[in-house]
Amino acid sequence: MFAHETVHELRRSAKENPAFPPILFVQQGTVAQGDDFFSKEWPEARAIADPTQQLYRDFGLARISKGEILRPGVIACGIRAAMKGNRGGKTVGDPQQMPGIFAFEGDQLVWQHDFRNIGDNPPFAEIPTRIDQATAFS
Secondary structure (H helix, E strand, O other): OHHHHHHHHHHHHHHHOOOOOOOEEEEOOOHHHHHHHHHHHOOOOEEEEOOOOHHHHHOOOOEOOHHHHOOHHHHHHHHHHHHOOOOOOOOOOOOOEOOOEEEEEOOEEEEEEOOOOOOOOOOHHHHHHHHHHHHHOO
16 A cells, blocks of 8 residues: 555656656566556556565665554554555565665765655655755755
């Protein structure tokens, strides 16, 4: 459900703002599973498969316990996502793996969103502004 919501929100934000940075998704499934998902959700999206979740580990993204999935904040995020029309599908990958959003300029990490829980989302439309603010001081 949260993957659907993230893709939908990023797609909308990128469509509405020509200055939106290029997006590269990292997904936990196989190439075929990613192709199946993105062909329905955002056919033009660029994505790479990371079925072993090596990139998640490389970026220091934690796994949460099964109990943390049932916390009130996550349930509230699930209600929010569902009210936007997002539904859960077949689980691919590790549902306990925390997500991440990272912005790079060249090989420099210039901004990231630290998720409070698996359903937390930044204000996607503000990503270009946040990147600009971060790079203004570097």
